[in-house]
Amino acid sequence: MNIGFIGLGNMGGPMALNLAKAGHRLHVFDLSQLAVAQLVEAGARSLDSPAAVARAGVEVIISMLPAAQHVKSVYLGEDGLLANVPKGVLLIDSSTIDPHSAREVAAAASKQGNPMLDAPVSGGTGGAAAGTLTFMVGGAAADFDRAHPVLSAMGRNIVHCGDSGNGQVAKVANNMLLGISMIGVAEAMSLGVSLGMDAKTLAGILNTSSGRCWSSEINNPYPGVLENAPASRGYSGGFGSDLMLKDLGLATEAAKQIRQPVILGALAQQLYQSFSLQGHGGLDFSAIIKLYQKDL
Amino acid sequence: MNIGFIGLGNMGGPMALNLAKAGHRLHVFDLSQLAVAQLVEAGARSLDSPAAVARAGVEVIISMLPAAQHVKSVYLGEDGLLANVPKGVLLIDSSTIDPHSAREVAAAASKQGNPMLDAPVSGGTGGAAAGTLTFMVGGAAADFDRAHPVLSAMGRNIVHCGDSGNGQVAKVANNMLLGISMIGVAEAMSLGVSLGMDAKTLAGILNTSSGRCWSSEINNPYPGVLENAPASRGYSGGFGSDLMLKDLGLATEAAKQIRQPVILGALAQQLYQSFSLQGHGGLDFSAIIKLYQKDL
Amino acid sequence: MNIGFIGLGNMGGPMALNLAKAGHRLHVFDLSQLAVAQLVEAGARSLDSPAAVARAGVEVIISMLPAAQHVKSVYLGEDGLLANVPKGVLLIDSSTIDPHSAREVAAAASKQGNPMLDAPVSGGTGGAAAGTLTFMVGGAAADFDRAHPVLSAMGRNIVHCGDSGNGQVAKVANNMLLGISMIGVAEAMSLGVSLGMDAKTLAGILNTSSGRCWSSEINNPYPGVLENAPASRGYSGGFGSDLMLKDLGLATEAAKQIRQPVILGALAQQLYQSFSLQGHGGLDFSAIIKLYQKDL
Amino acid sequence: MNIGFIGLGNMGGPMALNLAKAGHRLHVFDLSQLAVAQLVEAGARSLDSPAAVARAGVEVIISMLPAAQHVKSVYLGEDGLLANVPKGVLLIDSSTIDPHSAREVAAAASKQGNPMLDAPVSGGTGGAAAGTLTFMVGGAAADFDRAHPVLSAMGRNIVHCGDSGNGQVAKVANNMLLGISMIGVAEAMSLGVSLGMDAKTLAGILNTSSGRCWSSEINNPYPGVLENAPASRGYSGGFGSDLMLKDLGLATEAAKQIRQPVILGALAQQLYQSFSLQGHGGLDFSAIIKLYQKDL
Structure with missing residues (x-):
């Protein structure tokens, strides 16, 4: 599957690596060249903005960012994901942010035809590396089902928590x-x-x-x-x-x-x-x- | 075994009944005639004071009282247990009281030749009736071993917590x-x-x-x-x-x-x-x- | 003096009335027609937006709003105060908001040539009506001096707390x-x-x-x-x-x-x-x- | 007036000195010889137990002790104050202790014919030395009136707080x-x-x-x-x-x-x-x- 991945830090980096190992084709973005280089070595394609990831022909985009302000900027910014992504692409945010912001971003995505899940994790950097994270997922049941095989490549316990925001x-x-x-x-x-x-x-x-x-x-x-x-x-x-x-x-x-x-x-x-x-x-x-x- | 039992309330009553069921001969005291009557029906002998229990020829005395003041009064009072009990009789207090008071009473008992254990319980009235209490026991290892078969008739989990007071x-x-x-x-x-x-x-x-x-x-x-x-x-x-x-x-x-x-x-x-x-x-x-x- | 006033609620209403009583010419805006009517009766001129107040030829604009989101919207909004006010007009926000937001808005005002003070009050609706409020004022000393006679018409105790945000x-x-x-x-x-x-x-x-x-x-x-x-x-x-x-x-x-x-x-x-x-x-x-x- | 004083520590010492300076004849007890020596130098008579103070022919006895256990021991002990003091002598305890204990001791004193006041202080060692303490006094109004001139030699603000224990x-x-x-x-x-x-x-x-x-x-x-x-x-x-x-x-x-x-x-x-x-x-x-x- 073609998957976009934005945010390759201590958590996002090893998560993306596990997706690559599972055979997915990754299209990645991070401000750190070092972080990107590790993924490129594993076969990922490096892009120079979230917008480029959005337009890369992916089926799913996963983001892993430090705080709500970054999530809002990446998704809602003038040249952000929502301004560039084709309808139907599934968006999964694994950042840990407040439920209110998660719901706000998901509602904006939904409004323009993109299903979105909040899917924060527990298990730490050890779990990220080992692919044993727990994903707490909020969003529609059908979207959860669609995300399940992707998340399974990164975690062991994938739990549907109910509607949008409930993962957070x-x-x-x-x-x-x-x-x-x-x-x-x-x-x-x-x-x-x-x-x-x-x-x-x-x-x-x-x-x-x-x-x-x-x-x-x-x-x-x-x-x-x-x-x-x-x-x-x-x-x-x-x-x-x-x-x-x-x-x-x-x-x-x-x-x-x-x-x-x-x-x-x-x-x-x-x-x-x-x-x-x-x-x-x-x-x-x-x-x-x-x-x-x-x-x- | 001849066992003294003082305090036949919501917890002490069913605990004593389990001892009786296990075949022990009980010598009991409580201020409530009603509480005593239940035990007498189960074969226990009713006595009219802690002092009488102390002199009844028992090997072990168990107490289950509401608070530290009652424990001190029953054990240390002028005509209390310590003033009347023969040397060597094992004393077990299952009341929940502060560790300081528990150690004070045990030290007084030890001084006159009576080993004493603090053995508060968890498990509630349900556990008392079913004989499935947990006993947390403080005191010397040899005394713990001696008490074990008696406590086993009232509980399922008998834990040695270390020296005197550590049960509390x-x-x-x-x-x-x-x-x-x-x-x-x-x-x-x-x-x-x-x-x-x-x-x-x-x-x-x-x-x-x-x-x-x-x-x-x-x-x-x-x-x-x-x-x-x-x-x-x-x-x-x-x-x-x-x-x-x-x-x-x-x-x-x-x-x-x-x-x-x-x-x-x-x-x-x-x-x-x-x-x-x-x-x-x-x-x-x-x-x-x-x-x-x-x-x- | 020609003074703009935005926000005529339980606090802002009586504050503005005291300015009118002191002989100032007021140019006011509030979403509530009833609130505006009271001020018009006292001689104020009703305007239909913050932008209109900004362009009304006033020397000072005072705002009294419920929360930071309203302050940001009124000052920084697309057709808000800063987008319309001439350079040099003194801006005074008496809302109680967080210091961070106060500093953010004041910095934006300063950048385009408008001095701004944060000036939250204590004293409640009683003090607002009686003109005995305490004003805690953050901003440059010269701006504080300029604001002092205006604030004195509404309060008794006008305190300079230091730089921008320090009133909050x-x-x-x-x-x-x-x-x-x-x-x-x-x-x-x-x-x-x-x-x-x-x-x-x-x-x-x-x-x-x-x-x-x-x-x-x-x-x-x-x-x-x-x-x-x-x-x-x-x-x-x-x-x-x-x-x-x-x-x-x-x-x-x-x-x-x-x-x-x-x-x-x-x-x-x-x-x-x-x-x-x-x-x-x-x-x-x-x-x-x-x-x-x-x-x- | 002949006054007994028990407890000559950081607070009691300077308080007693102020009484001596005011012309009262003091009969004192403390475990520390050094503390006693200072008072003797100021004209006080040294006694070797609370019992001796009780029998010294004083009209009033004041105590200033570290904690409730000391107060109980000095007043209620086998050879303590109550066991030795003549009826009618006014007892004043200036220790800071819990109200419950204060009431317990006062009730015992009252039972045998001695009025008793609890009179803890505020003002610290500085106030004790300067004679500017505040006394918070609990007990009968007539006893408060009787104590007032004595306490005034040690403090500036003597407040009647109501019945026994209310000072505490x-x-x-x-x-x-x-x-x-x-x-x-x-x-x-x-x-x-x-x-x-x-x-x-x-x-x-x-x-x-x-x-x-x-x-x-x-x-x-x-x-x-x-x-x-x-x-x-x-x-x-x-x-x-x-x-x-x-x-x-x-x-x-x-x-x-x-x-x-x-x-x-x-x-x-x-x-x-x-x-x-x-x-x-x-x-x-x-x-x-x-x-x-x-x-x-």
């Missing part, structure tokens, strides 16, 4: 809960250890009790509990604290727009902001436990 | 995390549904993603997501909000004593306090979602 | 602190009264101690403490809870953009959002004490 | 509000300065607007705003952060006992706990602004 809704809701849970685990582990318990014993109990969650089982923030978790290697790698901060910001912003309280969510955002102020934004988000244990 | 530590750490997670799930579900997602679809995504936790999987607070959860029957039954409030109070108090911050834990306590002020303290603790969705 | 900065910082203080007073009064103190006695002590603040002295949230405060008339009138919510949203949004934690500010926003969800957004912002005392 | 209630309510306000000012100043405002200009605006409070006017946390505030001398002197933490702990504990939510109060406590964990507990409580500005 699922992503921000999940990641807000993740941020809250991680801080909750950090507090529970700190409290228990400070009160005299062995960290591994405590984690074992939480994981077989009602406190268990992904953050206690898979990414426990206490060093030494899980050998392969970021906590056991100085909090390097993993999902960065500043990325969690960004997602919490999307969640509280989306909540504000619909007048929905998210009390712990807002506090979690502030705690990650404080943590970032202390200079730790680049560490895995489990490092938030440093707010609670000065020796970690 | 595990309990408060777990339940603080549980309270935080539940509010986090309530916020994530409310946000997602308010932004347009179907509740069941959203829960399904959380449960297969990094937001998953006991509160999203087993006791999801959104009505209709889980047929058998309290949320689907008006939040009746389950683990009451006021009990969660009590446990959050134990956690923040224990944290204060050791100067350990628990930021989300303290906020969770306040939110359950606010919820209780609105008159909802008797509902299952998943009902906290009512703070976020006025129509639930 | 002062406003959001002050109102965030105000929201936090009000909730703090609500909690302190609720705690003291629930613990057995007389409300007036407690307020008297706070007001002569280190807890004193505008919210305890001038707008005490406990009914009966201050005869003329909203709390003593069912929380009607005053500064609405939903307006406080809006300002807290501006504060946390501005903080997010510069990566500045505002922990209590974010929690105050969430509490006002919860209060609004309960249907109380129209009450004076001191009514937030209802979250703490179910009988108030 | 006023103190914890005021100090909880103070802690919240200080953090609020820290956030507002940090936000404004980070957004580009001059700190003094911003403080000036807050202090003439609705955000004004004791913490912005008298103890502004931003360095350089007030020449004589702790912020301008490295946060030395003043009211220590760990003392604020203690008072916030008393407030949230008192709130818990009566099931009263204090949401910002609890969060303020946690933030001061976090600040203390970072090793800053000895700095003036305005230093909490360091949580928000990494360069301060």
Whole structure:
């Protein structure tokens, strides 16, 4: 299949590579020549603008961009995708942005005859490279079906979340809960250890009790509990604290727009902001436990 | 085995019944004649004070009381257990109290030659009746081994948490995390549904993603997501909000004593306090979602 | 002086009337015919668009609009003020918006030769009618001097806060602190009264101690403490809870953009959002004490 | 007048000295010989136990102790004050403790014929030395009148707060509000300065607007705003952060006992706990602004 791909960064690059490996013919654009070169080496065709990608005769265009402003610019800009793409081409935006903006762009696309899906991912750069991402997809069922084989080349778990924007809704809701849970685990582990318990014993109990969650089982923030978790290697790698901060910001912003309280969510955002102020934004988000244990 | 049992309330009653069913000879005390009568019917011997239980020739005494003040009074009071019990009798307190008090009472018992374990439970009245409780046990390993067959008649999961007091530590750490997670799930579900997602679809995504936790999987607070959860029957039954409030109070108090911050834990306590002020303290603790969705 | 005025709502209407009373010749625009009619009765000239106001031969144009999107549209829109106003005309925006947007619009104005000031107010509709508003003004000192006599016809306290945008900065910082203080007073009064103190006695002590603040002295949230405060008339009138919510949203949004934690500010926003969800957004912002005392 | 005084620490020492200077005959006890020596030099008589003070023929006994456990021990202990004091002697406890304990001790005193007042102070060690403390007094009006001349030798502002315990209630309510306000000012100043405002200009605006409070006017946390505030001398002197933490702990504990939510109060406590964990507990409580500005 001829597929356009815009945005070849830490996530987009390996995703596009997986599409190429799967045998698709890629037509790519990125501002970084280095990023483009890697794809060209894998057989992709380099184009010099989103508009050129739109006019390259592709069936599907996938974008992976840093924030809503870039998505709006690439899709809605004067010489952007919508101004150049033929009717019927399927548009898939995998950027993580607020649901409101996602719906706005999708509505504009739909108005001129292009089906559009929001399809943010979870799984990080590791999942992007391994092709094991989860895609949370919002849009019409028929378009989801059409996108499924393409997304399957990049991910393992492709979930239809409902109408347009709902992929982003699922992503921000999940990641807000993740941020809250991680801080909750950090507090529970700190409290228990400070009160005299062995960290591994405590984690074992939480994981077989009602406190268990992904953050206690898979990414426990206490060093030494899980050998392969970021906590056991100085909090390097993993999902960065500043990325969690960004997602919490999307969640509280989306909540504000619909007048929905998210009390712990807002506090979690502030705690990650404080943590970032202390200079730790680049560490895995489990490092938030440093707010609670000065020796970690 | 001859076993003393003090405190035959909603939890202690069914726990003692399971011991009786397992063939043990029980010597019981409770202020409520009604509670005692049920046990007598099951073959137990009724005694008129903790002191009488202490002198009844038992090998083990188990207590299940509402709060630290009752535990201190029953064990340390002028005519209490310690003033009357022969050396060597094993004492097991299954009340949920603060770790500091648990250690204080155990130290007093140890000083006069009685091994003591703190062994708070999780699993609620359902688990007490079914004999499927989890026991989190603090104390010496040899005493834990001695208690194991007795506790096994009342629970399915008997966990040694380390030294004296650590059973209580595990309990408060777990339940603080549980309270935080539940509010986090309530916020994530409310946000997602308010932004347009179907509740069941959203829960399904959380449960297969990094937001998953006991509160999203087993006791999801959104009505209709889980047929058998309290949320689907008006939040009746389950683990009451006021009990969660009590446990959050134990956690923040224990944290204060050791100067350990628990930021989300303290906020969770306040939110359950606010919820209780609105008159909802008797509902299952998943009902906290009512703070976020006025129509639930 | 010939003065243009755009936005004649609850605040803008009485502000413009005070300018008319002071002898200025007004050229006004508002979408509401009723609002315009009141000003015409007072001698103002009605125009049918911001563009018409821009071309009306005025020396100064003042705008008073609900939110940043309206300000951007009126100033930067295709047929907006900047596209039509002659060089040198002084532009004053008294809307309360985020500092970033204020600076963006002022920079665009400056680029084409129009000095611009951000000049949000405090004092509410009462201050607008009485001409006793406080103006917090951001922009060049010379422009501030030029604006001073005009603003003095509408307010009593005209403060220069520094460069462009700083009027908005002062406003959001002050109102965030105000929201936090009000909730703090609500909690302190609720705690003291629930613990057995007389409300007036407690307020008297706070007001002569280190807890004193505008919210305890001038707008005490406990009914009966201050005869003329909203709390003593069912929380009607005053500064609405939903307006406080809006300002807290501006504060946390501005903080997010510069990566500045505002922990209590974010929690105050969430509490006002919860209060609004309960249907109380129209009450004076001191009514937030209802979250703490179910009988108030 | 013959006056007993128990507890001659940083606060009690200078308070007792002021009584001596006013011509009263003091009979004192403290565990520290050094503290006692200073009073003896000023003419006081040294006694070797609270019991001895109780039997020394005094009309009034004043105590100034660190925490509730010391107050209970001194008053209710086996050989304590109540076991030894003649009927009718007026007892005044100036310690800052929880209202519940204060009422418990006063009730025991009253039962055996001794009127008792709780009379915690504000004003710090400076106010204690200068004799300018504020006394917040709980107890019967006649006892308050009797105590007034004695307290006036140590303080300037002697306030009757109502029945027994209400002095403590006023103190914890005021100090909880103070802690919240200080953090609020820290956030507002940090936000404004980070957004580009001059700190003094911003403080000036807050202090003439609705955000004004004791913490912005008298103890502004931003360095350089007030020449004589702790912020301008490295946060030395003043009211220590760990003392604020203690008072916030008393407030949230008192709130818990009566099931009263204090949401910002609890969060303020946690933030001061976090600040203390970072090793800053000895700095003036305005230093909490360091949580928000990494360069301060």
